[in-house]
Amino acid sequence: MSETSLWPRVTSGETNWxxxxxxxxxxxxxxxxxRTLTAISLVLLLASLLxxxxxxxxxxxxxxxxxxxxxxxxxxPKAGTTEADPYSVAIYTRxxxxxxxxxxxxxxxxxVDSNExxxxxxxxxxxxGQTPSARLWTLTAVNGRGDLVETxxxxxxxxxxxxLRAGDGTFEITAAASPQSxxxxxxxxxxxxxxxxxxxxxxxxxxxxxxxxxDGVSMPVIERTGCP
Amino acid sequence: MTLSPRFTLTVGILATxxxxxxxxxxxxxxxxxxxxxSAYDNIATYGIDRQFNLLPDVKPGQEALPDLDPAxxxxxxxFQLADGPVLFDASIPVSFWxxxxxxxxxxxxxxxxxxxxxxxxxxxxVLTTPQLSILRENPPENLEDLIVIETPEPISGFALLRAYxxxxxxxxxxxxxxxxxxxxxx
Numbered sequence: 001m002s003e004t005s006l007w008p009r010v011t012s013g014e015t016n017w018x019x020x021x022x023x024x025x026x027x028x029x030x031x032x033x034x035r036t037l038t039a040i041s042l043v044l045l046l047a048s049l050l051x052x053x054x055x056x057x058x059x060x061x062x063x064x065x066x067x068x069x070x071x072x073x074x075x076x077p078k079a080g081t082t083e084a085d086p087y088s089v090a091i092y093t094r095x096x097x098x099x100x101x102x103x104x105x106x107x108x109x110x111x112v113d114s115n116e117x118x119x120x121x122x123x124x125x126x127x128x129g130q131t132p133s134a135r136l137w138t139l140t141a142v143n144g145r146g147d148l149v150e151t152x153x154x155x156x157x158x159x160x161x162x163x164l165r166a167g168d169g170t171f172e173i174t175a176a177a178s179p180q181s182x183x184x185x186x187x188x189x190x191x192x193x194x195x196x197x198x199x200x201x202x203x204x205x206x207x208x209x210x211x212x213x214x215d216g217v218s219m220p221v222i223e224r225t226g227c228p
Numbered sequence: 229m230t231l232s233p234r235f236t237l238t239v240g241i242l243a244t245x246x247x248x249x250x251x252x253x254x255x256x257x258x259x260x261x262x263x264x265x266s267a268y269d270n271i272a273t274y275g276i277d278r279q280f281n282l283l284p285d286v287k288p289g290q291e292a293l294p295d296l297d298p299a300x301x302x303x304x305x306x307f308q309l310a311d312g313p314v315l316f317d318a319s320i321p322v323s324f325w326x327x328x329x330x331x332x333x334x335x336x337x338x339x340x341x342x343x344x345x346x347x348x349x350x351x352x353x354v355l356t357t358p359q360l361s362i363l364r365e366n367p368p369e370n371l372e373d374l375i376v377i378e379t380p381e382p383i384s385g386f387a388l389l390r391a392y393x394x395x396x397x398x399x400x401x402x403x404x405x406x407x408x409x410x411x412x413x414x
Contacts, residue, residue, distance in 0.1 A: 039240060047244045051251025059259065082335050090259035093334055096267040097295045098388055101339030104326035107295075135343065136324045136392060138299040146295060148288040156288060157298045161394065202297055204324055204392070205341045 062095070062146070063111075064088030070219045072116075073108040073201065077214070095146075105134070105204035113222040119198065121149075121191035123227040124176040127199070129220035130169060134206035136160055141175060141187050144196015151186035152177065158185050173220075175199070260333065267293060268306065268332045271386050277306040278314070280389060280409040285399075301402050303389045305411035309382040313355035313363065315374075316387060318409035319348065322402060324392040329354065329377070331385040338377050350389075351375065353414070356382045368414060387411060 065087050067074040079088040080099030092099065100107050112118055113125065121143070131137055140157040143149050148156050158173060164183055165171045174180040177187045188195065199222065208214050231239075270293055275281030283292040283302040296302055307314045316327065326341035327350060342348065352375040355363065360378055363371070389409060391402050 039236075043240055043244050043247065047247030048251050050244065050248035052255055054248070055252045055255035059256070080330075080334060080336050084335070086253075086256050089333075090256050093260040093263050093266055095294055096263070096265050096270050096334070098267050098293055098328070098330060098334060099295075099336065101326075101328035101330075101336035103339030103344060104328055104341055104390065138297055140298060148286070148291060148298060150288045155298070159299050159394075204326065205343055 058087060059090050059094060062091055064091055068214045070108070070214065070217065072110045072112050072114050072222050073219045074110070075106055075108045075214065077102065077106060100202060105202055106206055106208055108201045108203070108219070110199040110201070110222055113224050115224070117224065119196070119222075120193045120224075120227065121177070121188045121195055121197040122193050124174065124180075124225045126223045126225050127173040127175060127185070127220045128171065128223070130171070130218055131160075131201065131220060132203060132206055132208045132214075132217040134160070134203035134208075136204040137206075138202050138204075139173065139185060140200045140202070141185055142198050142200060143188065143191070144198065146198065149188035149191065149195070152179065152189050153186050155186060158183060171220075174225075266332070267330070267334045268384070268386055271304045271306050274304060277308070278311070278412050280305045280318075280387075280406060280411045282403060282406050297390070299392060300390045301393055301399070301406060302391075303406040303409060304386055305389075305409075306384075306386045307354070307411065308384045309354065309356050309359070309379065310384070312413055313353060313359050314411060315414045316350060316352040316354070316409070316411050318350040318389060318405065320350070320389075320391045320402065320405045320409070322391050322398070323394060325350075325390060327352070327387055327389045329385060329387050331383045337379065337383070337385065340375070345375065350409075352377065354379065356380070363414075 063074070064076045064079050064085070066078055066085055067076055076088060078084050080092055080097070080101070084092070110119065119125070127139070137160040138157050141149070163171050171183060173183040173185050175185040175187055177189055177191065187197065208217060271281070274283055274292065280303040283296075283304055284290060285301065286292070286296045286298040292302070305316075320342075324342060326339065328339040329337040331337055342350075351370070351373060354377045357378055357380055360376070389406060391406060393399055393402055
C-alpha cells in the first residue's frame with residue numbers, strides 16, 4: 001500500500017520488478033501481516049461495538065417499532081402476539097411483561113404531551129376529551145421505567161366508572177402531585193423531572209382491540225398547564 | 229495488486245457497517261433466549277403449577293409482575309399440556325374480568341373477557357389435538373358447554389386472570405373468587 005517507494009530507482013535488473021511507473025493495479029503486492037491483522041481487528045472491534053450498542057439503545061428505549069400513534073398516545077397491538085416483530089419480542093421478554101391480549105383490551109402509552117414535550121412528573125397536566133368506546137378503562141401514571149410510584153393519596157390510577165363527566169360524555173382530568181378538584185390523577189409525590197412520567201390508558205373490552213381500525217378514533221389530549 | 233488508501237478505507241468502513249448490522253440482528257434475536265427471568269419463570273415464584281395463585285395487589289414498589297393494572301386483581305396459573313388437558317373454571321362476581329393464555333415465551337395464545345365468554349362463568353378447556361381426539365371417544369357431559377381451545381403442540385404456558393375491583397369493599401370477595409378459581413385436570 002506504500003505509495004512512495006523507498007527503493008532506489010534502478011532501470012534494469014530484477015529489482016525493477018518494484019518499478020513505480022507500473023500502473024497501480026498490476027504493481028505487485030507485498031504483504032504487511034501486522035498491518036492487515038490490525039485492520040481486521042479494528043473492523044471487528046468497531047463492528048461489535050456499533051452492533052451491540054445500537055441493539056442496546058433500541059431495546060433500552062422500550063418503544064416497539066410498529067407503534068400505532070394517535071396524538072401523544074401509542075399502542076402496540078401486535079406486541080406479545082406471534083406476529084410481533086423481533087424488537088418488541090426482545091423488549092417484552094427482557095422486561096417479563098405480560099401484555100394485554102387482544103380479547104382483553106388495549107393499552108395505550110403516552111410519553112409526551114400533545115405538544116410533543118416529554119412528560120414531567122413535577123408539572124400539572126390536563127387530560128381532556130374522550131376515549132374510544134370501551135366497557136371499562138383505567139388511566140395510570142407511572143415513572144419513566146414503567147413502575148408505579150408513591151403518591152399522596154396512595155392511589156395511582158383513575159377508573160372510567162368513577163369519573164365526573166360533562167353532559168356530552170367528555171371528561172377533564174387534572175394530573176398533578178398536589179390535590180386538585182374534579183378528576184384528580186395523583187402523580188408521584190416529591191418526584192424529580194429526571195424520574196420521567198408516562199400515562200397508561202388501558203381500554204378493556206374495546207372494539208378497537210378486536211379488529212376495528214385504530215385510525216380515526218378520538219383520544220384525549222394532554223396539555224401542560226403549569227410547571228413549578 | 230495494490231489498492232489505493234481511499235479504496236481500502238471505503239472497503240473497511242463498508243465491512244464494519246455490514247458486520248455491525250449482522251451483530252445487531254444477532255444480539256436482538258438472541259435476547260429472548262437469554263433472559264434470566266421470563267414471565268413464565270416469575271409466575272412460578274407465587275405458587276405451584278396447575279392451580280390459580282393469587283398475585284399480591286398491584287401497589288407501588290411491590291408489583292408482582294411488571295405492567296399490571298393497579299385497578300385489577302390478578303391470579304396466575306402455570307400449566308404444561310404435556311401433563312394432560314387443563315380445565316379453567318371460575319366464577320367471579322364483578323362487572324369485568326378477563327383471562328389471557330400465554331405460551332412460555334409470553335406470546336398470547338388465546339384471550340377472552342366476561343362478555344365474549346358468553347356466560348357469567350368461565351369454563352374453558354385447553355388441550356392438544358391428540359388429547360381432544362382421545363377425549364371425544366369418551367366425552368364428559370359438559371363438553372358442549374366448555375370453550376375448547378385446541379393447540380397443535382403440547383405447549384407450556386400460563387394463564388393470567390384479571391378481575392376488576394370496583395371498590396375496596398369488594399376486595400375480599402374477589403380474593404376468594406380468584407382463590408377458588410380452578411386450573412387443573414377435568
